Amino acid sequence: METFENQRGLPQRLFTYGLIYTNIENWSVIKTMEILFWPLLILMLFLILALHSYRQYWTKRNLPQTDTCEFAGQLLKVEKTYIGFRAAQDSCHRTIICFPGFLEDMRYFQELYKDDEAELILVNNANYHCPFLGAKETDDVTELGWPKNLYKLGTIEYDAFYVGLILERLATGSDIVLHGHSRGGAVVLETGRQYPELTNSTTRTVNAILEAPVLPQARMAGKVSNTLPHSVVCYFFPLVLARLRKSSEEQRIKRLMTGPVTPLKRQLLLSVPNIPRTYATCITNLRSIFSWQRSTPISAYNNFSALTVIMGQRDDVLSNSSMQASVENGQTMNKGVSLVKTESTNHFISLERPEVMQNLVLKQQG
Numbered sequence: 001m002e003t004f005e006n007q008r009g010l011p012q013r014l015f016t017y018g019l020i021y022t023n024i025e026n027w028s029v030i031k032t033m034e035i036l037f038w039p040l041l042i043l044m045l046f047l048i049l050a051l052h053s054y055r056q057y058w059t060k061r062n063l064p065q066t067d068t069c070e071f072a073g074q075l076l077k078v079e080k081t082y083i084g085f086r087a088a089q090d091s092c093h094r095t096i097i098c099f100p101g102f103l104e105d106m107r108y109f110q111e112l113y114k115d116d117e118a119e120l121i122l123v124n125n126a127n128y129h130c131p132f133l134g135a136k137e138t139d140d141v142t143e144l145g146w147p148k149n150l151y152k153l154g155t156i157e158y159d160a161f162y163v164g165l166i167l168e169r170l171a172t173g174s175d176i177v178l179h180g181h182s183r184g185g186a187v188v189l190e191t192g193r194q195y196p197e198l199t200n201s202t203t204r205t206v207n208a209i210l211e212a213p214v215l216p217q218a219r220m221a222g223k224v225s226n227t228l229p230h231s232v233v234c235y236f237f238p239l240v241l242a243r244l245r246k247s248s249e250e251q252r253i254k255r256l257m258t259g260p261v262t263p264l265k266r267q268l269l270l271s272v273p274n275i276p277r278t279y280a281t282c283i284t285n286l287r288s289i290f291s292w293q294r295s296t297p298i299s300a301y302n303n304f305s306a307l308t309v310i311m312g313q314r315d316d317v318l319s320n321s322s323m324q325a326s327v328e329n330g331q332t333m334n335k336g337v338s339l340v341k342t343e344s345t346n347h348f349i350s351l352e353r354p355e356v357m358q359n360l361v362l363k364q365q366g
Contacts, residue, residue, distance in 0.1 A: 058238040059280045063129075063245075067271040069107060071132035073120070076170075078144040080153060081162050082106070082130035084122035088173065094118035095173030096361065099163060101182025101212075102285050103272045105131045108181060111264055112350050112357060119173050121166055125183075126159055127281040129274070154284030156183065156214075156292045160190035167191065167198050167206070174204045177361055181350065182317065183285065185213020185309075186292055192303025193296075199303045207306040209360060212315055212347045214289055216296040217329070218322040221315060225290070234286050238279040245273040258316040259346025268351065301330030301337050308338045308360060312345035312352075 073086035084106050088094065096118045098109040106122035113120050124130055133141070146165050151158040167176070178199075180188035188208050192199040199206045219225035224233055244252055249270055256269045276282050301307060309327045311320055330337045340360065345352045 055235070055239055058242040059283065060278060063274070063277060063279070065129040065133070066274040067129070067131060068134055069110070069131055071106075071110070075130070075132055075141045076144055077130075077141045078146045078162055078165075079149055080126040081159070082124040082128075082132075082141075083144075083166065083170070084120075084124075084132055085170065086120040088119035089117040092117040092119065093174045095121065095171040095176045097121045097123065097163065097166060097171060097176065097178050099123045099159065099178075099180045099184035099187045100125060101180075101184050102289065103275055103282065104181065104184075104268070105129065105275050107131050107268060108350065109179065112354050116358075116361075119171070121170060123159070123163055123166060125276075125281075125285070126153055126162075127277050129277055152284065154281045155288040156186045156190050157194070157288075159187045160194055163187060163191045164195035164198060167195065176204060176206045177209055178206065179209045179211065179357075179361065180213060181211040182347065183214050183289055185210035185215065186289065186296075189213075189216070189296070189300045189303070190292070193300055196303045200305065205306075206304065208304045208308070209357075210307065210309045211349050211357065212312050212318060213309060213323070214293060214318065215309070215323055215326040216293065216298055216300050218293055218326040219319040220289070220293075221317055221319050225293075225319070230286075230290050234283050237283060237286065241273040241276075241279055241282065259312070259314065259348065260344060260352045262351055265348055265351040298326070298329045298333060301334045304334075304336065306336045306338075307334070308340060310340045310342060310349055310357070310360065312347055312349055313341070313343050314345075315347050317347040 071084050071086075073084050076083040076085055094117075096113060096116065098106070098113070098121070100106060100108040102125075104125070105128055106124050109122055146162070146169070149158055149161045151161055163178070167178075178188045178191065180186070188210060192208070199208075220230075223229045244255065247255075252270055252273075253266060256272060257266070307330075309323070311323060314320065315323070324339065327337060327339045331339075342349055342353055342356055345356075350357045
């Protein structure tokens, strides 16, 4: 900054930021900077546009199916939702309805209930690949002519709409357990909100088991529950999944594995980026979890006479402390709500300690 006298003889300050504009060399530097500014700005905008276009490509791309397995039962489909149905054995009057978590499919429960005599109904996340179909879909799927789902595809409400219809039209047992893992726990609770007359039935018993669940007024682990970080994660998530899809098995497991390791857990985590049909559905899933946790009241616990929440010893996906707080608030409104804390577990309790989950299901239906 320099001071000089103006025409009236009064001192006046000139902010030159260390440059004297009458100096030819300094003036040429400024002109050079002005010349470079626009090309650099255009280059930056081009790179941002290229990144966004690449992100949109992976977001909207229809992804091929890569992971399949056998299922000893009947395959059903309603709109974008696949259902695996296995009839009860030896006149068993129990029904188990299962809904998996975010970036999971029906295989999550298959091993857990393979020897159970109950009628088993496995419900897939809408617009996810059906693991019981080959790479080429066959005619062995029965289309159900059920009412049209009016909720947005990929939301918790959309999936709960069909779980309610399954409870009403497909489940035949007099003793029913709804088992939801992670996001599937929210789907089970939302089913109760949409169909309270079914989950609070007076003609049959309907209980809920929520495993490491998304709960009302709870949060995800870490800072992802904050609005800005969550928005950033939602934007870049298709690129993260695309990178995982192209990475080696060792790199994929290193990024995804949390808690105790079992062969089945490793197998299912390896398939995480390949399960959705489109990554656009995953973004809707994430946004739905975020909004559902904040907008759903604690009174959602009131729609089941018996509801058990199972927590891992540690949870790297959802916040255990907020999960427990939600359950405790629910217990003040519904005495049928209980909390079970497990040991040597993380977010995937059915894969880490299957015997714990099997005992809880038997206890619920005992």
